[in-house]
Structures are given as structure tokens and as C-alpha cells.
Amino acid sequence: MRFFQSSPGAPSLLPDVQRGRQLLLLLTLAGLLGLVMTSVATAQAAPVTDMATPEAVEPDAAAADDPGHELHAADESHAAGHDDHAGGHIDPVANVLLAIVIILLLAKVGGDLFERVGMPAVLGELVIGILIGNAALITGWHGFDFFHAPPEAQLGDPYSAGAVLKMLAGIGVVLLLFEVGLESSVRDMMSVGSSSLLVALLGVVAPMGLGYLTGLFFVPEAGWQVHLFLGATLCATSVGITARVLKDLGRSQQRESQIILGAAVIDDVLGLVVLAIVSGVITQGADFEPMSLVVIVLKAFGFLFAAVLLGTRLFTRPLFRIASYLRGHGMLVATALVVCFGFSWLANQVGLAPIVGAFAAGLILERAHYRELGKKENVELEEALEPLTALLVPIFFVQMGIMVDLSSFADASVWGLAAAITVAAVIGKQVCAFGILEKGLNRTAVGLGMIPRGEVGLIFANVGLALQVGGVPVISPGTYSAVVVMVMLTTMVTPPLLKWSMTSGAAPEPESPETGGEPVEESAAHSTADVH
Numbered sequence: 001m002r003f004f005q006s007s008p009g010a011p012s013l014l015p016d017v018q019r020g021r022q023l024l025l026l027l028t029l030a031g032l033l034g035l036v037m038t039s040v041a042t043a044q045a046a047p048v049t050d051m052a053t054p055e056a057v058e059p060d061a062a063a064a065d066d067p068g069h070e071l072h073a074a075d076e077s078h079a080a081g082h083d084d085h086a087g088g089h090i091d092p093v094a095n096v097l098l099a100i101v102i103i104l105l106l107a108k109v110g111g112d113l114f115e116r117v118g119m120p121a122v123l124g125e126l127v128i129g130i131l132i133g134n135a136a137l138i139t140g141w142h143g144f145d146f147f148h149a150p151p152e153a154q155l156g157d158p159y160s161a162g163a164v165l166k167m168l169a170g171i172g173v174v175l176l177l178f179e180v181g182l183e184s185s186v187r188d189m190m191s192v193g194s195s196s197l198l199v200a201l202l203g204v205v206a207p208m209g210l211g212y213l214t215g216l217f218f219v220p221e222a223g224w225q226v227h228l229f230l231g232a233t234l235c236a237t238s239v240g241i242t243a244r245v246l247k248d249l250g251r252s253q254q255r256e257s258q259i260i261l262g263a264a265v266i267d268d269v270l271g272l273v274v275l276a277i278v279s280g281v282i283t284q285g286a287d288f289e290p291m292s293l294v295v296i297v298l299k300a301f302g303f304l305f306a307a308v309l310l311g312t313r314l315f316t317r318p319l320f321r322i323a324s325y326l327r328g329h330g331m332l333v334a335t336a337l338v339v340c341f342g343f344s345w346l347a348n349q350v351g352l353a354p355i356v357g358a359f360a361a362g363l364i365l366e367r368a369h370y371r372e373l374g375k376k377e378n379v380e381l382e383e384a385l386e387p388l389t390a391l392l393v394p395i396f397f398v399q400m401g402i403m404v405d406l407s408s409f410a411d412a413s414v415w416g417l418a419a420a421i422t423v424a425a426v427i428g429k430q431v432c433a434f435g436i437l438e439k440g441l442n443r444t445a446v447g448l449g450m451i452p453r454g455e456v457g458l459i460f461a462n463v464g465l466a467l468q469v470g471g472v473p474v475i476s477p478g479t480y481s482a483v484v485v486m487v488m489l490t491t492m493v494t495p496p497l498l499k500w501s502m503t504s505g506a507a508p509e510p511e512s513p514e515t516g517g518e519p520v521e522e523s524a525a526h527s528t529a530d531v532h
Helices: 014-045 061-065 069-086 092-116 122-131 135-137 161-182 186-191 194-218 224-233 239-249 255-287 288-324 331-349 354-364 369-375 381-402 406-409 412-435 442-449 453-467 477-504
Strands: none
Touching: 014 406, 092 161, 092 381, 122 135, 122 381, 122 453, 122 477, 135 406, 161 255, 161 354, 161 381, 161 453, 194 224, 194 255, 194 412, 224 255, 224 354, 224 412, 224 453, 224 477, 239 255, 239 442, 239 453, 239 477, 255 288, 255 354, 255 442, 255 453, 288 331, 288 354, 288 369, 331 354, 331 381, 381 453, 406 412, 406 477, 412 442, 412 477, 442 477, 453 477
């Protein structure tokens, strides 16, 4: 590490310092893990009931006729709650706090381990979630069972730690898409060149078609809804992973790099629109009509255009102007969250996923809107949001891993589906290379740079889990697990393949003024996927 670099003439103490730091880190982690396991065992041993007893659920007829029965029951329940707490029963918040402690600790350790071997940290967080969610299957120990959220149709403990974590993960993914939107702008969308536009279009159409055909061939009994969902999932691209590799290679300004980063701006928008359309079509089920598809498409594009054209003038700019006159600390973050959550709620009201609204909110927010508040609090919006995202985004990634059911891989067809959609995901993005109009460019590098699905693929998979037709989930645990495998594999293979492609050829020629790159914001290299 550069903080411990010694002068040229002095003997190096770096190995000793590193060994000491590593030993201290291991001892600290061992102590923390021991404390966590002890706490989990205590929590599991505590007499906390998750389901109401039949006697409590079904009151007798005499009690039902008593008009004051509910009030008396509430008083007795409240008193009993105090007695339970005095007797050593665990506060419902305690299990949630314990779950957050375990997630943050293990997620950061897992992310660090993966980054040390050149892999994105998000993979480490996802693997930690898989291990937590399948601890009982792997070891036979049920200490982590409280991480699982009860089925939505099942009435259980309203204070279930798993249910609360699922809600926190939902907020985390909204903030994640808000940050992705902040890294882009409407100006970026309008300034991308023709090559970037064609690359983005091909990167959506080709994977979606291949994904649909793959589902049709490998899981024909699953229905067209699953096939359509697989196609939509393959549209996703996590350009943050590619941007990190290009930055490490010192080639962010190379023409191929600018085409990839420019295409990512359009790819994000098109991917979310496709997700919104597919979700709307799937949820209609057998009642789907061609005219309803037109309505869904108009609704998706209409919301984004309304957010861009009207949201800035009617909502965002006046709101930040008013907030700049208010006193108090944290006005910048509070106002930005009002915009983010407000647009997310509006998107859900018109039948779209909340993440579409969060992305639109980030897309229309420009530094000019909150410059006064930023100067007043001496902080940039991205920096002010970091504490929130550092807490909630890892919960989302770990939660995605928890929902992977390793027992589903006992079915060989799940492995076959995972392998097939992974191949389709790679081939589909290689079609992007045909969208490059300039001659003499490294088309292979552009195709490889569009492969990783990363956090965007997990977001799509998360939306797919919530899709239901007639109260029945559309996506089975096996299909979801296969999609997660595809996301992990495409994310893992991209860094080494992209490095090989960018460094195996001749040295890049300097860009001429006539063929200058597309003006892509440098902030694209600092993607949310790399931060978390």
C-alpha cells in the first residue's frame, strides 16, 4: 500500500507492517465473529414467538360480543410486552440490528477479499448473502434463519427481521438507481455519438431476443412470461465494472472506451424502459391485449419524458431554491431524498417499478440545481449520500444472495439454464460490435466491455421475483438462481477479458480533432458498483 512506501535508501519495513496489520485484522474479525455467533445463539434461544397461536387468532364468541374487548386485549398485550421485556425477552429491533451488524461486517470482508483478487466487491457481497441464506443447507445450523423474510401472502411476525431487511433492501436499490442517475445527465444522453447509440440499441435488442429463445428451448414448460423475463434480464449492462478496468489501464480516454461509456448512458435508460414494459405485460397474464402493450410503452416513455421536461421546472428547481433559504443541517440530503422517493412513489402510482422513478430523479438532478445548498453545507451531493448508501446498498446485495436457493441446483436443468443464458448473455453483447461505424477500432473490446451485468442484472432479477400472475410467482427459485449465476459469471469474466483485449493489440493512436471522443462525464468511471 502506498501509505507505507519507504524512501529509496532506507530498508523496507513493509512486509513486517503488512503481516502485523493482517494478524491484527484476523484477530479482530475472529473476535467479532465469535461475538456475533454468541449473539445469534442467544437470539435463537430467546422465547420470541413468530406466529400467533390459534387461541390468540380466534377469540371466543363472548369476547367478540364485548364492545370493549379489543381495548382490554390491547391493554393486556401492552402490559404483557412490558413483562416480557423485563423478563429478558428480546426487543424486536435487536434482531434487526444484529442482522445489520452481520451483513455489514461480512459484506465488507467479502468485498475486500474479492477486490484483492481483481474482482468487483459486489460479487463478494452476493456470495456472503448466498452463504447466509443457505447456512442451514450447508452446515445444518439454523442460526441464520431469521434473515429470511416470510412469504408476502403469509401472515407472520410483523417485526420479523427478515421482513424488515427486505424493506431496507428495497430502499437500498432505490438509492442505488438514484446514484446511477446522478452519474448521468440529460446532456449526456443527447451528446452521445451515432456509434454509441447503435451499440446501446444492439445491446438491448440482441440479448433480449437470445434470452427469449434460450428460455423457449430450455424451459418450454415455464411459459412465455418467464421467457420474456429472461430476455429482459439479459439487456442489463453494468458499465461501472468496465469503467473501473479502463481506468486502471489508463485508457478511459481511448475511442473504444468513450463508445462504451457513451452507450452505457443510453443502455441504462433503454434497459429500465424494457423492464417496465416487460413487467407490465407479464402481470396482465392471460388478459394481455396488443392495445395494452401500446399503453404500457406510452406510460413508460411518458413518465420519463414528463420527469425530464416538467420535473426540473415544476418540482426540482423550485424545491432546492426553497430549501436553500431554510436553516438546519442536512438540507441537501433531505431535499434530494424528497426528490428521489417522491419520483419513486409517482412511478409506482402509474404502474412502473419505483426504481424507474429513482433513476429519473437522479437523471434530472444537475449540480446547478443544488449548487447553493452544496456551498452552504460545503459538501457534494454524492458525498452526502455515501453514509446512506454504505448502509443500505450492501443490504440489498446480500439480500439478493440470501434469496438464492442452492438446493435448486440439485436439478440438472437449473445448471443447464444457467449455462445457456450465460452464453446467450455473452454472445448478445458481442453483437454490439457491429454498431461501431468508425474503421480501425477494437470492436472486440467494445463487445467485451458491454458483457458484465453486475448490480444492474441483480436489480432486474429482484423485480422479476416480485412479478405474479393470479397470485402465483412468475419466477421460480431455480430460474432466479440461474439468473444470479449468469450475473456472477459475466461479472467475473469481464475484467480479465477486457484487459487482454485492450492490451494485446498495438498501442492506441492519439485521437485527432476530427474523430474526437464523445463527451462523456468523467464521473462514469466512478460507478456505484465500484464504490459498494
